[in-house]
Amino acid sequence: MSGAQIIDGKQVAQQVRGRVAEEVAALKRDHGVTPGLTVVLVGENPASQVYVRNKSRQTEAAGMVSTMHKLPAETSEADLLALVADLNEDPSVHGILVQLPLPEQIDETRVIEAISPAKDVDGFHPENVGRVATGAGGIAPCTPLGCVILAKTVQPDLTGMEAVIVGRSNIVGKPLAQLLLKENCTVTIAHSRTRDLPEVTRRADLLLAAVGRAEMVRGDWVKPGATVIDVGINRLEPQPGEEKGRLVGDVAFEEAREVASAITPVPGGVGPMTIACLLANTVNAARAINGLEPVAIGA
Incomplete structure (x- = not known):
């Protein structure tokens, strides 16, 4: 077994x-302010239903109002x-989250742009995207925020590190x-x-995979000692005898842990951080709406 540190996303999310x-x-x-998060679920997508239930449970556990x-x-x-x-006009609602994907008759972009940027706790509204890009505040998307918090549990100061992100989506790669x-x-x-691509990833002190392809990043793509x-x-x-297939990440975990100094598992790495950061965004949205400065909520 390698000595790579396994970054426990569940534990870090619990701290957040x-x-x-x-x-x-x-x-x-x-x-006298109780942060309120409202989730809108359209349709019967089973994965979305599970995710929304988890969000509601964790929102209430943190002392917020969940609707x-x-x-x-x-x-x-x-x-x-x-x-x-x-919901934009409702003063008791500080965060609005419309669960994606939406049914095909609804334009997701139009819905995202309709949410008040002040209540856009997903960080998807173009105004928040622009503010994050220019360093002018703004609400950052939850998954990228979680990735940075996890990386900083290994290296509290990331200054000067060579970071390579594999993936260029609007939801993860670009805001990350x-x-x-x-x-x-x-x-x-x-x-x-x-x-x-392997030559590029081998330069990374900090390698972040968000490409959506099972085990695409192999162990020999990882720089020795990198954080993944x-x-x-x-x-x-x-596989034969399995009821359903294993969950895996975009990185070949067993190969990469032999080379990396620290790595997140799948499941149990980045996943738990997404909802934790959603709650953090909701608190800061409530603060901003009430004229208060945001607070840094790391681990």
């Missing part, structure tokens, strides 16, 4: 949720936009690059079309 609960208690005590609107799959775009408009630039990393965004953050979650085909 503990900090959130402290901030929620302080907001209630000092300002949910479940809408039928045939809901029109106009009706969903009308609900979002009502902005957050790492803010941490004074030297950042490369690579992707499936990058020429000689695996955002991917992919289910393999069931």
Whole structure:
């Protein structure tokens, strides 16, 4: 077995949720404000339903108000936009999260842009994207934020590190690059079309995989001693005797742990951090809406 440190996302997420609960208690005590998160779920996507239930449970456990609107799959775009408009105006709601994906009759971009940027706790609104990119505050997307917190549990100061991100999505890859630039990393965004991708990833002191391909990043793509953050979650085909296939990341874990100094597992790495950071974003949205400065909620 390698000596690579396994970065325990569950434990770190628990610490973040503990900090959130402290901030929620302080907001209630000092300002009479109880942060409220509203989740909108359209349709019957089973994975979304599980995810939303977890969000609601953890929101309430942190002392916040959790509300949910479940809408039928045939809901029109106009009706969903009308609900979002009502939530924008509701002073008890500090965070609005419309669970993606949405049914095909609804334009996801239009819905995201309809959410008030002040309540966009997913960090997907173009105004927040722009603010994060320019370093002017803004609400950062939850998964990239979680990745940075996990990386800093290994190396509290990321200054000067060479960071390579494999993946260029609007939800993870691009905002993650902005957050790492803010941490004074030297950042490369690579992707499936990058020429000689293994050569690029071997430069990374901090390697972050978010490409959506099972075990694409092999052990010999990893620089010895690197920290590896695996955002991917992919289910393999069931093997004989298995009821369902194993969950794996975008990194070949067993190979990479022989080379890396620290690595996140799948599951149990980045996944738990996403909801923890959503709660942190909701607290800071409640603070901002009430004219208070944001608080840094790391591990």
